[in-house]
Amino acid sequence: MEVDGLVTALERIEHAARDFMHPADRPDAPTALLGVLSECGRALGHPYAIDxxxxxxxxxxxxxxxxxxxxxxxxxxxxxxxxxxxxxxxxxxxxxxxxx
Structure with a gap:
């Protein structure tokens, strides 16, 4: 994974974590965070890290x-x-x- 990809992934994790902490904004926030973390794990070669x-x-x-x-x-x-x-x-x- 390139540096730009890592930065983008970290930004996505940050946004998903923020949505998770304030779920009133998005009803799918808990599953969205898990989805982002799972996707990042797959990209890093650890597809089952967050399961x-x-x-x-x-x-x-x-x-x-x-x-x-x-x-x-x-x-x-x-x-x-x-x-x-x-x-x-x-x-x-x-x-x-x-x-x-």
């Missing part, structure tokens, strides 16, 4: 990651408890094995 659907996907992935982390923490705690149990039983098991 509400992607934000939803990120939020869903974050929830799944948190659930997986919680489950892994529970598994680690269970393994720790089993290790303590086996460690407590090990001396008795060794004595029994030595007798045989």
């Amino acid at each position: 509400p659907g992607l934000d939803d996907a990120r939020s869903e992935a974050l929830r799944h990651c948190a659930a997986v982390q919680e489950n892994l923490s529970a598994v680690i705690e269970e393994v720790r408890l089993l290790h303590l149990t086996v460690s407590g039983l090990l001396p008795s098991l060794v004595r029994i094995a030595d007798r045989e």
Whole structure:
């Protein structure tokens, strides 16, 4: 993107942001800002940089990651408890094995 194109894009973003902040002037201001930002993202080679659907996907992935982390923490705690149990039983098991 040329310098003139960047300046034009920044001006469009500024106008769309101003319309977004004062929506009484234009009823389509919220979607217009998203449209301008999406168009600029595509022009810069990042077509999905501003995508509400992607934000939803990120939020869903974050929830799944948190659930997986919680489950892994529970598994680690269970393994720790089993290790303590086996460690407590090990001396008795060794004595029994030595007798045989």
